[in-house]
Amino acid sequence: MPRTTQIFCASSLYGLATLAAAIESDCFAEAARRVLLVCNDAAAPEAAPDLGELPGFAPLRDHFDDVLSWNETIRPFHPVAWTPRPEDVPLLERHLRLLWGLGEDRVELVVESLQAPPALTVAQLFTGAPVHVYAGGLSGYGPTHRKLDPLVGTRVRQLLHLDLVPGLTPVLLSEFGVPARVVPTGAFLKAVEELAESAGELPALPRDAALLVGQNLSAPGALSPAEEADLHLRMVRAAAGRGHRTLVLTPHPSAPAHRGRALATEAGKLGVDLTVVDVPVPAEVLFARIRPALVVGCSSTALFTASAFYGLPVARVGTERLLERLTPYQHGHRIPAVLADALLPDPAPGGDGDALPAGELNDLVAALCFTMRPQVYPPLRPVAERYLARHLGPRTRRYFRRKRLTSLGLPGGIPRRLAFLPRNSTARRVVRRARALKKAVRG
Numbered sequence: 001m002p003r004t005t006q007i008f009c010a011s012s013l014y015g016l017a018t019l020a021a022a023i024e025s026d027c028f029a030e031a032a033r034r035v036l037l038v039c040n041d042a043a044a045p046e047a048a049p050d051l052g053e054l055p056g057f058a059p060l061r062d063h064f065d066d067v068l069s070w071n072e073t074i075r076p077f078h079p080v081a082w083t084p085r086p087e088d089v090p091l092l093e094r095h096l097r098l099l100w101g102l103g104e105d106r107v108e109l110v111v112e113s114l115q116a117p118p119a120l121t122v123a124q125l126f127t128g129a130p131v132h133v134y135a136g137g138l139s140g141y142g143p144t145h146r147k148l149d150p151l152v153g154t155r156v157r158q159l160l161h162l163d164l165v166p167g168l169t170p171v172l173l174s175e176f177g178v179p180a181r182v183v184p185t186g187a188f189l190k191a192v193e194e195l196a197e198s199a200g201e202l203p204a205l206p207r208d209a210a211l212l213v214g215q216n217l218s219a220p221g222a223l224s225p226a227e228e229a230d231l232h233l234r235m236v237r238a239a240a241g242r243g244h245r246t247l248v249l250t251p252h253p254s255a256p257a258h259r260g261r262a263l264a265t266e267a268g269k270l271g272v273d274l275t276v277v278d279v280p281v282p283a284e285v286l287f288a289r290i291r292p293a294l295v296v297g298c299s300s301t302a303l304f305t306a307s308a309f310y311g312l313p314v315a316r317v318g319t320e321r322l323l324e325r326l327t328p329y330q331h332g333h334r335i336p337a338v339l340a341d342a343l344l345p346d347p348a349p350g351g352d353g354d355a356l357p358a359g360e361l362n363d364l365v366a367a368l369c370f371t372m373r374p375q376v377y378p379p380l381r382p383v384a385e386r387y388l389a390r391h392l393g394p395r396t397r398r399y400f401r402r403k404r405l406t407s408l409g410l411p412g413g414i415p416r417r418l419a420f421l422p423r424n425s426t427a428r429r430v431v432r433r434a435r436a437l438k439k440a441v442r443g
Helices: 013-024 057-061 070-074 086-099 119-125 185-197 225-241 257-270 283-290 301-308 319-325 334-343 358-372 378-391 402-407 425-442
Strands: 004-010 033-038 066-069 106-111 131-134 156-162 180-183 210-213 246-250 273-276 294-297 314-316
Touching: 004 013, 004 119, 013 033, 013 057, 013 131, 013 156, 013 180, 013 185, 057 185, 066 070, 086 119, 106 119, 180 185, 185 283, 210 225, 210 283, 210 301, 225 246, 225 257, 225 294, 225 319, 246 257, 246 283, 257 273, 283 301, 294 301, 301 314, 301 334, 319 334, 334 358, 358 378
Parallel strands: 004 033, 004 106, 033 066, 106 131, 131 156, 156 180, 210 246, 210 294, 246 273, 294 314
Antiparallel strands: none
């Protein structure tokens, strides 16, 4: 019987810590060889540090026998852009087996997201390999965003995820009957501790400060650059409005350098001190190091690790605007944005009150998954109908779009007998006249 080689794909320290925790928790069968395949998927990889160059990488690397680079393997192509032609797959698989010393080994793959390159590309190249998927944050609770080839989807053995929202069941890949498995929280915290101990010296950071978690929402088109800049300014104002006089910003690795300067200027106007962390470490390292008094963000996974794993108070900012801007409706950030909006407090005066009841959460996510991907999850229609009929109201209305509900014939949409009105020329003409008359009366 051939020996087994497991190939683990990772692009971030957070993902690598999740893999290390899963290995320590025996989430995978024993293998003769474990290979870490690192990928730099930044927009300009040549200008961004590779995963192996980041502080804290060394102890996590010890969980693997070898480290390989996907960027080096496919150079000069970009990892997110390159996919093989189907007719080239057999040749490329033989090439990779020679290049990586796999021989006739039985290969198993462990990837973060199977819906797009580079993970999908690697899975396509090793045509018969079993696949394990680990959710890199809140994405596992949402639907599979793209139609996945059954030749790939049926090879998935398990979905590994951190228990970021206790009691909530992941939906990702459930159309293939993939079982979800929780990576123990204690193992993940141990991996983060190892990472923190070897990360080196961080700049002098105040304890009990408010920690602002930066995000990169403009790259995937969730917000415009101007809206994203305004979102971060709102984080500063929200923390200052809660009475915090010292703030710490951990920027997204791909955030522009001028953003930190703009936030520092805003902090100065508000009479608070802002320190920008210029060492690329996960926010979880800072949770352990400085124990912030408050963690502020938008829809970042770090808000949930702060609350669920470290017991820190958190606040979300800008989720309502983000939900308005997300296009198309099935955008991958919709589920994280809804979870943050539904479960985390709003620090603004007069903001939303308590979190939605835990008993409603699974049905809410099921309803969202159905409206986002109705062709993939038709069995979820009854759940969506029941949830919308009972719970659609001022708080939850912004999670759904009326046009979407109408097209699917769901509660909350325009009744079918009135659906013709938006397309009726006579109705539009009457509305225009009514608006003109209203303006004339006001004048």
